[in-house]
Amino acid sequence: MTRRSFLATSGLAGVAPLTNRTGRVSAARPDPFELGVASGDPAPDGVVLWTRLAPRPLADDGLGGMPGGDVTVEWQVAEDQRFARVVRSGRSITRRADGGSVHVEVNGLRPGAEYFYRFKAAGHLSPIGRTRTAPAPGVAAPFTFAAASCAYYEHGYFTAYRRMADQHPDLMIHVGDYIYEDSAGDDEPVKIVRRHAGGTCLTLADFRRRHAQYRTDPDLQAAHAMAPWAVTLDDHEVENNWAGSHSGKPDIPGFAARKRAAFRAYYENMPLRRPALQPNGRLRLTRRIPWGSLTNVHMLDTRQFRSDQPCEDGLRTGCDERMDSKRVMVGAAELRWLNDGLRSSRATWNVLAQQVFLAQRDHRLGPGLEMALDGWDGYAADRARLISGLMASGARNPVVLTGDVHVAHANDLLTDFDDPDSARVGVELVTTSISSDGDGYNDPVSNAAIRTENPHIAYIDQRRGYVLCKADATQMRAEFHTLPYISRKGAPDSVSAVFTIADGARSLGRTT
């Protein structure tokens, strides 16, 4: 099947009811599938299917126009997009307490296979989603995945999500800032292209409505409908620069309740497995997604367990506290979990999907250091522990995926960033934003100066886009995809840089 034929029959082009048990589709009742469909966390035998019923997505109470009481949602998984070969089906109940969300953990599927899924509720059929299962353990199937972060709705269109979908990847990895909790004021330096409904998210209703608004975006719906996603959050799903139990703004009370609301809304709106939302209201986002014998994707959480940022949050010079060995980014328990997984991993590629900049970056050109303390530079001792664990584990080919900074980077990771000749640990691919900070720019002169200051940084680009990686047994090809604008719809996609990481090299090799 070509991508075009799938798009033509998916919800993107308006889905026709292909098989319908009742033999009719109600036109009288509003469509509850305004937020589209999604799938996630693929395993060799199954995947999570998601939808959220919201006939009125922007309803003030965050409930999307859901009626009271139980609503039955039927689901089907088929081998073909016409649903002639349905292999799994069932029903799920959702209610207002779930925010109308549906999470179906399907199993009994074949490994390494493509499937199509859809839902039915209130006399309506949902758009059709495409998904796939992971290859069987031991199978070294080639693997294509895309990485994205930072989609500020007000700053631009989500064309980059659409272009990711156009690539037809096996897996989409989102490393955070899927929504933004705040809304632009009149003094915003970036052009406001479209408006959030509501101001700053504080309550469960606010967060539910914000997620619903994002999910009405057709480009985002297309990206979810094309492939399974693996997601982890960063700060803006809750509040700018929050850290563990600490609000980013110490003067705002009620942070614990706000975080709990944000976590709940995040779970409700993501294709996560049910244990991701724990009974204590926390999220469990650390998990592994093995892709046969070729790749192990280790999903990290660098927000929930970290110490507060040192010396406040921004760019700082002369902050000795950032070196304090007691301060943690992920902490002992998560590091133990990661190291155990790295040691036992037999995968050719070990992808660490995480949020904030891992490599050292000196923002001051010339003498002296200036560092962004919300990233790993603010947690230097925990970074040293992470890197020594990576080296000691013997895990092959570490590839770190990062978001947050709204600028694409390709970095070599070193055992000592102040010594360019120190041992290579692996590579870091930093995906730029989908839309945050608007159209962006590319300034080769200033980028060259930054790279002279930081020789382990091989590439920088301030435009919008995403990273696409194609892995096989001998190499990983990392393409940086760039859009010329997002303040208007429909921008084309071009590849602005390609790095070919050879098996065993632990280092970037520039191709174009």
Ligand SMILES: [Fe+2]
């Ligand atoms: Fe961001």
